[in-house]
Each structure stands twice: as structure tokens, then as C-alpha cells.
Amino acid sequence: MTVSSATLYFNRYRLNQESLSLQLQSCSQVSGENALFLAEQLHSSFTKKGQKQYCAFASDSPVLALIEAKSDVQEIADTVASRMLEGLTAETLPAETILVVAHYHHLATDYLLTTLLGVKESVQLSEAISPQRSQSLDIANISLAVQVDLSELSINPDSARSIGYIKGRVGRKIGDFMAEAFAIEEKLNAKEATEQLVESVESFIDVSSQDEETKKAVRDISVNSMKAAAQSGEFMQVKDLAEEIEEKTGLTGFYEHAAEAEDFTEACPVYASATKSMQKFFGQGGGISISFGRELLGDKIEFNAHTQTLTFKKIPPNLLDALKKATKTTD
Incomplete structure (x- = not known):
């Protein structure tokens, strides 16, 4: 395990009719082996996400002020929870409503990771091999998260890479409430x-x-x-x-x-x-979608720049079969 210490804080956003609220007045705290395991899973899932923005704190960020004042992480977690609630509405509340604030040490680096996670249904077996319905955090599909590299921030306060931010899947109309809660500004577009x-x-x-x-x-x-x-x-x-x-x-x-x-x-x-x-040529439009490996150009696929046409010398077997069936062609 690469996480050597961890403390996690949890809360939930709830919708009652048209009003939003936090389930707990103050985030619940988890430490020990469970926290180490969860922090490891969260860090791994966040790391594997390639669609991040890299940000820095605005000078007037309340979260930055708490970090610089070396405030207790409980206070930071409760502040983040409240500020995120202010930026949410019934219309923009995402499906992920479990707030997790994780403070952990991974290898030689100190991190503060905040994310909203969904809950998925599953079935577990008891010791008597009796199936029981259960719920678990959907960590693998993390899609709303802010990770602050506290070690980098302490060394270089103006670093453009001290904060990694996943703002959610494309098309989700939830605004930038997480960025607003932390008061962060994009510095590097990955x-x-x-x-x-x-x-x-x-x-x-x-x-x-x-x-x-x-x-x-x-x-x-x-x-x-x-x-x-x-x-x-x-x-x-x-x-x-x-x-x-x-x-x-x-x-x-x-x-x-x-x-x-x-x-x-x-x-x-x-x-x-x-x-x-660098691996493929691809494009779509007008009802056509084409993708093929670069190495095929000039070999199994020819391009005529003058006529703007592609000639395929070999067709994938499943496509060939579908074309024959459509045109009632036989060998």
C-alpha cells in the first residue's frame, strides 16, 4: 500500500422537495485501516483519469486561507461542504451526492482530495452464504474531484500544477460549483x-x-x-x-x-x-464515421488528394459480411 496515513470526512447532499441541505451538520470522520484503503482507492481512481485541468488558488480563496493557517482538516472539510452547497441548486445537483474529503500521505507527498461520489447497489454474501443487498461508493467512476498537492503548494505557492481538477463528464449542466467552492483558476489545460x-x-x-x-x-x-x-x-x-x-x-x-x-x-x-x-486517422460527418491505423495508409488504404477519396484494398470481415448481406452479393 502506497498511502501511509489517511483521514477521510464524509457528508451527503440531499434534496427535499426543492430545497438542498447537508445530511450532517459536520462531516463524519473516518481513520484507521478503512481510511487507508479508501484513500488508496480514491488516489488510484483519480490518477487514472486523463481529462484533468490544472489549477491554482485565487488569492482570496477561503480554502487556501485555511490551509495556510494550518487549520484542522475537519474545519476545511466542513467549509468545503458548505461552500459547495451554496453553489448547488435542485436543477444542478449531480447524481453523485456523497461528499468525501480525504487528507492522506501518498509516497512522499501530502494530498487533500475532495470528490462527490455516487452510490451503487450490489449483492454481498454473508458468512452463511446468504445473499444480502448492499450499497457501496462508486469510486471507480470518479468524475467530480479536486486534488490539492499540499507538498507542492508549500514549496511553490504559485505553482501551476498544485491542483488537479476533474469538472465532470461532458454535457453535464452542473457549472463549476466545485471550482467556485475552492476558488481555483485554471493554469494549465491538459x-x-x-x-x-x-x-x-x-x-x-x-x-x-x-x-x-x-x-x-x-x-x-x-x-x-x-x-x-x-x-x-x-x-x-x-x-x-x-x-x-x-x-x-x-x-x-x-x-x-x-x-x-x-x-x-x-x-x-x-x-x-x-x-x-498519432495512432489513427479518424473523422466523422454526414453519416460517415471512419477510423483506421496510420500504418494502413499507403498499404491497405490509398488516399487521392485530388479527388478527395479513400480506396480500401481490404475491408474488415464483419463489415464485408454486412455489405454482402445488404446488397445480396455472393462470392
Whole structure:
């Protein structure tokens, strides 16, 4: 277990007719082995989420003031609970209504993670092997969370990476009530930063090699490194990527090339899905959706820029079968 100490605080948002309230006047506290286990699960689930924004506290943040004053975490948790309640309405109350504020030590770092979790139904077996209905926290589907790196914040108060924020799934009309409760401001957009790094990789390939195998190797190295960074929750170190590209392909100068970008940053937060363009060509519109691996272009798929058409020399078996059935074609 990588979490060495943890204390968690719980509360619930409830809707009574058109009025919202907190179930408890003060968050309930959990410590010991249960807290260690839950903190480990929460940290792991949060880390694996690739769609984060990276933020910093506004100078007038009440939560920052409490942290700087070294206030008891119970007070911080109760303040967060109340401030989030102020930003919610009956219309914007998300399905996740269990508030969890976790203060824990992971490896060499101190964290404060706040999230709203849903509850899922499940069935457990008693010692007598009798099935019993139960409820559990839906930690795996964490989608509303703020993680404050207290260690980073203490060393560098102006850090652009001290706060990671998941604001919810696309299309959820819940506003930014969590960001407002903490009074945090976006500093790094992970998706834009990743897209910039991908562009740097592609432009470096264009000017550095004409060999298709080498191009593929650089893309594979970059994708694997970015995925590893996203999985671990670490920022992508551009210098480390440049060294790996040089070591495995012999191509030099990637770091200097990437540094020419206007918004270059030494360490890049990784938005995992933004690496997709290095692996596949994809697009949709007009009732058509197409996706295929880059390595197929020029091999099993030909593109005619003049006529703006694609020619497929090989069709996936299930698609071929469906087309034959639709057109009543036989071999």
C-alpha cells in the first residue's frame, strides 16, 4: 500500500422537495485501516483519469486561507461542504451526492482530495452464504474531484500544477460549483498542452526522417511515454522523451525542436485521448464515421488528394459480411 496515513470526512447532499441541505451538520470522520484503503482507492481512481485541468488558488480563496493557517482538516472539510452547497441548486445537483474529503500521505507527498461520489447497489454474501443487498461508493467512476498537492503548494505557492481538477463528464449542466467552492483558476489545460506536444512530435518527424519505420518508432515511443505519464498521474518531461527518442531511434534535437513552440513547457500534463491522432486517422460527418491505423495508409488504404477519396484494398470481415448481406452479393 502506497498511502501511509489517511483521514477521510464524509457528508451527503440531499434534496427535499426543492430545497438542498447537508445530511450532517459536520462531516463524519473516518481513520484507521478503512481510511487507508479508501484513500488508496480514491488516489488510484483519480490518477487514472486523463481529462484533468490544472489549477491554482485565487488569492482570496477561503480554502487556501485555511490551509495556510494550518487549520484542522475537519474545519476545511466542513467549509468545503458548505461552500459547495451554496453553489448547488435542485436543477444542478449531480447524481453523485456523497461528499468525501480525504487528507492522506501518498509516497512522499501530502494530498487533500475532495470528490462527490455516487452510490451503487450490489449483492454481498454473508458468512452463511446468504445473499444480502448492499450499497457501496462508486469510486471507480470518479468524475467530480479536486486534488490539492499540499507538498507542492508549500514549496511553490504559485505553482501551476498544485491542483488537479476533474469538472465532470461532458454535457453535464452542473457549472463549476466545485471550482467556485475552492476558488481555483485554471493554469494549465491538459488537452491543449498534449495537443501541442503531439504537434511538436509530428513536425519533428517531418523534418528529421523520411523512413517510415523510424517515423512509426518515434510515434510509438511518444504514445507509450504519454500513456505511462497519464497512467501514473505524472507530468510528461519533454527532455526525458527527447532522450528516449534519441536512444531508440538515433534522432537528435527533439527537445530543441519542441522548445520552439510558443506555449512550450518543460513538463506537460497528459490528456490521454489527445494522443489518438498519432495512432489513427479518424473523422466523422454526414453519416460517415471512419477510423483506421496510420500504418494502413499507403498499404491497405490509398488516399487521392485530388479527388478527395479513400480506396480500401481490404475491408474488415464483419463489415464485408454486412455489405454482402445488404446488397445480396455472393462470392
